[in-house]
Amino acid sequence: MPSMDIVSEVDKVELRNAVDNARRELDKRFDFRGKNPAIELKDFSVTLSADDDFTCNQMVDLFRMQLSKRNVDPASMEVDDKPLHTGKTFSLNVKFKEGIETLIAKKLVKVIKDSKLKVQASIQGDSVRVTGKKRDDLQAVMRLAKESELGQPFQFNNFRD
Numbered sequence: 001m002p003s004m005d006i007v008s009e010v011d012k013v014e015l016r017n018a019v020d021n022a023r024r025e026l027d028k029r030f031d032f033r034g035k036n037p038a039i040e041l042k043d044f045s046v047t048l049s050a051d052d053d054f055t056c057n058q059m060v061d062l063f064r065m066q067l068s069k070r071n072v073d074p075a076s077m078e079v080d081d082k083p084l085h086t087g088k089t090f091s092l093n094v095k096f097k098e099g100i101e102t103l104i105a106k107k108l109v110k111v112i113k114d115s116k117l118k119v120q121a122s123i124q125g126d127s128v129r130v131t132g133k134k135r136d137d138l139q140a141v142m143r144l145a146k147e148s149e150l151g152q153p154f155q156f157n158n159f160r161d
Contacts, residue, residue, distance in 0.1 A: 003092040004138050005124070006108065006145055008152050010076055010096045014039060032058075036089070039063070044098055049091035052113040053083040058091045060156040063094070073153035074148060097152055099126030104150050111148050112141055127157075135161065 019041045026037045037050045037059055064074045067094035074076045076097045083090035100108070105123045112121045112130065115139055130141050139158070145154045 001131055002135050002138050002159075002161050003129060004142075005157045006100070006130060006141075006154050007126070007157050008070060008076065008097060008100050008154055010019040010044060010098060012044075014072050014150070015044070015046075015067075015072040015096065016154055017044060018063070018070045018072060021069070021109065022063050022066045025066070025112040044096040046096075047091055048094065049089050051089060053085075053090045056083045056090050060092060060094070075151070075153045077156075100128060100152065100154075101126075105148055108145065108148065108154075111144065111150075115140075115144055117141060117144075 019039055023039050026032050026039065032055065035051045035055045039059070040047045040088060046063070048056055048063065050056050050059060055061050060079055067074045078095045078097065080093050083092050083159055102123070105128050108128055109123060112119065117132070117137050119137050121128055121130045129158045130138060132138050142156055
């Protein structure tokens with residue numbers, strides 16, 4: 001019986017590469033000179049800091065562009081609403097969603113069941129397991145999960161016949 005897992009993961013290596021590329025671009029760009037921009041990566045959290053809040057917001061756009069170049073979906077980012085002002089610098093924290101939360105997993109299972117496809121969906125920790133009789137049904141579920149606007153990008157693992 002064919003099955004697959006729907007997960008939400010961020011590739012740590014590609015994230016590090018995107019941070020390094022953004023650092024290089026910050027050093028090259030003239031509009032960031034003298035504003036002391038910095039990007040730091042710790043686990044799945046990135047800190048963007050600069051001398052003013054406008055520059056921090058520009059850095060978020062630059063970082064999104066670098067993520068999309070490295071095939072990391074920018075929809076997995078959670079950016080703070082306002083830059084944090086400490087002393088002379090402003091900083092923004094960017095966190096990445098790892099795993100599917102229970103509430104979103106329930107919504108995803110509901111969307112799958114409402115589609116009337118002949119598949120079974122079950123929540124397994126931070127992923128959703130989908131089984132069906134035909135491979136075509138699982139591919140339809142993949143299309144459905146990508147089209148559903150649940151605020152999180154999905155990947156598909158363990159596709160088995």
